[in-house]
Amino acid sequence: MSVVGQTLRDQRAELNVFRARLTVAGLAALVAFGLLVARFVWLQVVQREHYHTLAEANRISVVPVVPNRGLILDRNGEVLAANYSAYTLEVTPGKVGNVERAIDELSQVIEVTPRDRRRFKRLQEESKNFESLPIRTRLTEEEVARFAVNRYRFPGFEIKARLFRSYPHGDIASHAVGYIGRINEADVRRIEAAGLATNYKGTDHIGKLGIEGAYEKELHGITGSEQVEIDAGGRAIRALSRSEPQSGNNLLVTLDIKLQRVAEEAFQDYRGALVALDPKTGDVLALVSRPGYDPNLFVDGIDPANWDALNNSPDKPLNNRALRGQYPPGSTIKPFMALAALTYGKRTPEYTISDPGQWMLPGVARPFRDWKKGGHGMVNLHRSIVVSCDTYYYGLANDLGVDAIHRFMTQFGFGSKTGVDIDGELPGLQPSSDWKWQRFKQKWYAGDTISVGIGQGYWLATPMQLATAVATLANGGTPVHPRLVRAVQDARTQKVRELPTRNGEPLALKPEHVELVRAAMIDVTRPGGTAVRAAQGAPYLVAGKTGTAQVVAMKAGEKYDEKRVHERLRDHALFIAYAPADDPKIALALLVENGGHGSSTAVPIAREVFDYYLLRKRPERKQALGDDEAESD
Amino acid sequence: MISRLFDIISRRIDGPLMVCLVLTLALGLTVVYSASGGASVDRVLGQSRNIAVAAAALWIVANIPPQALMRLAIPVYSAGLALLVGVALFGEVRNGARRWLNLGFTTIQPSEVMKIAVPLLLAWYFHRHQEGIQLRDYAVAAILLALPVGLVARQPDLGTALLIFASGFFVIFLAGLSWKILAGLFVTGMVSLPFLWGMLHDYQRKRVLTLFDPTEDPLGAGYHIIQATIAIGSGGVLGKGWLNGTQAQLDFVPERSTDFILAVYGEEFGLAGNLLLVVLYVLIVGRGLMIAANASTTFARLTAGAVTLTFFTYAFVNMGMVSGILPVVGVPLPMVSYGGTALLSMLVGFGILMSISTHKQLVSS
Numbered sequence: 001m002s003v004v005g006q007t008l009r010d011q012r013a014e015l016n017v018f019r020a021r022l023t024v025a026g027l028a029a030l031v032a033f034g035l036l037v038a039r040f041v042w043l044q045v046v047q048r049e050h051y052h053t054l055a056e057a058n059r060i061s062v063v064p065v066v067p068n069r070g071l072i073l074d075r076n077g078e079v080l081a082a083n084y085s086a087y088t089l090e091v092t093p094g095k096v097g098n099v100e101r102a103i104d105e106l107s108q109v110i111e112v113t114p115r116d117r118r119r120f121k122r123l124q125e126e127s128k129n130f131e132s133l134p135i136r137t138r139l140t141e142e143e144v145a146r147f148a149v150n151r152y153r154f155p156g157f158e159i160k161a162r163l164f165r166s167y168p169h170g171d172i173a174s175h176a177v178g179y180i181g182r183i184n185e186a187d188v189r190r191i192e193a194a195g196l197a198t199n200y201k202g203t204d205h206i207g208k209l210g211i212e213g214a215y216e217k218e219l220h221g222i223t224g225s226e227q228v229e230i231d232a233g234g235r236a237i238r239a240l241s242r243s244e245p246q247s248g249n250n251l252l253v254t255l256d257i258k259l260q261r262v263a264e265e266a267f268q269d270y271r272g273a274l275v276a277l278d279p280k281t282g283d284v285l286a287l288v289s290r291p292g293y294d295p296n297l298f299v300d301g302i303d304p305a306n307w308d309a310l311n312n313s314p315d316k317p318l319n320n321r322a323l324r325g326q327y328p329p330g331s332t333i334k335p336f337m338a339l340a341a342l343t344y345g346k347r348t349p350e351y352t353i354s355d356p357g358q359w360m361l362p363g364v365a366r367p368f369r370d371w372k373k374g375g376h377g378m379v380n381l382h383r384s385i386v387v388s389c390d391t392y393y394y395g396l397a398n399d400l401g402v403d404a405i406h407r408f409m410t411q412f413g414f415g416s417k418t419g420v421d422i423d424g425e426l427p428g429l430q431p432s433s434d435w436k437w438q439r440f441k442q443k444w445y446a447g448d449t450i451s452v453g454i455g456q457g458y459w460l461a462t463p464m465q466l467a468t469a470v471a472t473l474a475n476g477g478t479p480v481h482p483r484l485v486r487a488v489q490d491a492r493t494q495k496v497r498e499l500p501t502r503n504g505e506p507l508a509l510k511p512e513h514v515e516l517v518r519a520a521m522i523d524v525t526r527p528g529g530t531a532v533r534a535a536q537g538a539p540y541l542v543a544g545k546t547g548t549a550q551v552v553a554m555k556a557g558e559k560y561d562e563k564r565v566h567e568r569l570r571d572h573a574l575f576i577a578y579a580p581a582d583d584p585k586i587a588l589a590l591l592v593e594n595g596g597h598g599s600s601t602a603v604p605i606a607r608e609v610f611d612y613y614l615l616r617k618r619p620e621r622k623q624a625l626g627d628d629e630a631e632s633d
Numbered sequence: 634m635i636s637r638l639f640d641i642i643s644r645r646i647d648g649p650l651m652v653c654l655v656l657t658l659a660l661g662l663t664v665v666y667s668a669s670g671g672a673s674v675d676r677v678l679g680q681s682r683n684i685a686v687a688a689a690a691l692w693i694v695a696n697i698p699p700q701a702l703m704r705l706a707i708p709v710y711s712a713g714l715a716l717l718v719g720v721a722l723f724g725e726v727r728n729g730a731r732r733w734l735n736l737g738f739t740t741i742q743p744s745e746v747m748k749i750a751v752p753l754l755l756a757w758y759f760h761r762h763q764e765g766i767q768l769r770d771y772a773v774a775a776i777l778l779a780l781p782v783g784l785v786a787r788q789p790d791l792g793t794a795l796l797i798f799a800s801g802f803f804v805i806f807l808a809g810l811s812w813k814i815l816a817g818l819f820v821t822g823m824v825s826l827p828f829l830w831g832m833l834h835d836y837q838r839k840r841v842l843t844l845f846d847p848t849e850d851p852l853g854a855g856y857h858i859i860q861a862t863i864a865i866g867s868g869g870v871l872g873k874g875w876l877n878g879t880q881a882q883l884d885f886v887p888e889r890s891t892d893f894i895l896a897v898y899g900e901e902f903g904l905a906g907n908l909l910l911v912v913l914y915v916l917i918v919g920r921g922l923m924i925a926a927n928a929s930t931t932f933a934r935l936t937a938g939a940v941t942l943t944f945f946t947y948a949f950v951n952m953g954m955v956s957g958i959l960p961v962v963g964v965p966l967p968m969v970s971y972g973g974t975a976l977l978s979m980l981v982g983f984g985i986l987m988s989i990s991t992h993k994q995l996v997s998s
Contacts (some may be wrong), residue, residue, distance in 0.1 A: 019926055025942055058880065
């Protein structure tokens, strides 16, 4: 009995313990579930907005929609920079383990040339790992199809349909049009500094040089955006909304590409530069820097071989000589010197010297020689321009003094940038006594002035400067500001917004003085002048002035013999001119590097340009430049 | 005739429990459909098959009287242990863990068996020694528990080891191990944490660390938790609607039809859905505890209590980890997650509960 009772009591006690434990466990479970409910309330009620935002950010991706870049059209509507759509194959190196191996494999599916590889390598070095870089451009439909079939083998590779820039005229006008290239780190910094980072989302290319660079703002357009629902893998599932991009504006430029081509081809194999302006407006009709380069090479990133070839060539094809070439202007400045003499009353038109072929500066033993041995005989102001008499200008320069020359010439734009609407221009150098003191801490010597008088010495000018100066002369004394873009065409409305011309105030010149100089420049192109070939047989009048810029200074008594001097050490030939002289429609300045004296190489080029521009007459190639007989300046 | 068939089928079925189970399973199928993208019924059909198999097992087990179940305790436990040793020696490695045993005709995961075998065996042991349970008995029980837990933890399968441990611990707890010793064990456990930490695998440590700061590694280990939390939180009170969860349908939620299915559910059905699920779980646990409280033998009481509390542990650990208050261990959401193995052991457990609930009159008479 007691044993049974004991057992019963034990069982009862055990049951009580069990039920107590069960109650504890049940309560604990309730508390735990309560904790979960509290957590759910926290997440789904209190923090709901926060998580809603995060979820939306997860699924909605704002994809930039890149605008079409504006076109560049010449003055006749000819396209200089166009867009075309093509497929590229792009790789994001960060998503590919071994890029080299992946490209090897890829080359079994579609052609990858060594050039493609080199270009890709170069791009890779310049960009970040997560950027999508083109490995092949301009894929054919067949290549696209072949890749699509093998796509699974190439994670991180993607076919993209993109707009490409093309420059249908290749190296013609390359220095004016410039090119676009992939955005590099320096560009990114500039974009961010300008606060344009948002507008450049999705944009890979940016104008680097020339019109493409200077008018980037007009050409780029406004980036649109598309809200896309994406999955966790980043694949777009569907479009939610879209704001259309606004295409970049078209640029209507002042160039005449046909004239440009004539001018460039006229240079044949010579290096040099030419700037042709409309003397009334400053519109740049042609801007030549030879040799040029093919801007198409830069669009997708240039490959190292081509880059080295362009960059290391002794011909410096990347250098824009028209804006950045600073040369002694030589005798081309004689008309301006003559005008200075008349304006400042230092010479009358009748004043005549007898030129012995050299000029002595009092106190200096060495004579300043005329380019023509024995001199030009009796020379007045008119004749000094027609025969390009140095001796006349030695004396004149001495009488004017360097600071008066400086004062007068800066009015014509010498010594400062012309303000042409593309970047990179250099200011040349119009020397003055102040300048010499600041630059060299030396006083100006009278002897320094003498060589300045014939456009040598310290004087440096760019072809662009010479062109604006001659245009100013051509229009009777109103300084022009050269420009390459004359109007902007709105991409949407097609409305054309003309950009204002920015001519300066007419200079304080006496019309009769200007007329004297212009008359002399017309006689330069007539028999007895130094540039007869400029107007020989032409139905229009040409006014011009030749010039020569020394590359190496001759030692005293040494005779410069063109035929014997190394080609690269030959003088540069210059020519400034405008036509028709009685109603100027085109003014130009040109320079042929190592072209020898001005008349034989430079003048025929000007003639071809005039003939084409005024008569639409294409030149017939008859002889090589420089095959001229007469020695002249 | 039909009523007789119905009687055979339903005689050993606990009505209230069964209703809750059916509701939960139906809810589970709904979510599985959504979690599989809502485009195909393959997963739903697969899960239905899993449910059919597990329900049959439940019915069979429910028809076995508790005394018979008690006799099965040793053989099942021994077989389970042998299989675990087999896994350790010859097991297949998948995803860096040796959990599977290839029997030639099928591969099995023996650790699942232990979720049932351990509470059965320990309940049997305490039942045998019910006249006066000594401290020594707890020690023996602890060893019987430690063997399978250790083997499973070594695989490594922290989630299952944890659940096996819980199932055994609940038996020991319900058997009446004194609070003092429990407190002592708790302190010892705390002290030995650093050593346990040293024994954890790198990925396990990462999971624990990630819990404390998921943003530390948002694309790696923290990704699961962050995305699941975003899914649940963005669901709001009423949810985004069935098949409309953006986090779920656009693949942001990882393992969305298995361990993280609560994220899909919480996103699409909101707080309301979560509360419904919690209520169902509370009802199931409550009913289980009632069955345990009313069971007539020590074995039945301990088994029923442990099985119920193990089920609770499942639910709590999964919901806790998906909602970001517990570390991520591989534990499915009971009766909702896609998958057959855990479902089978769970419904077998409920079969035992029903057997205990429906056989007690016979025992007491």
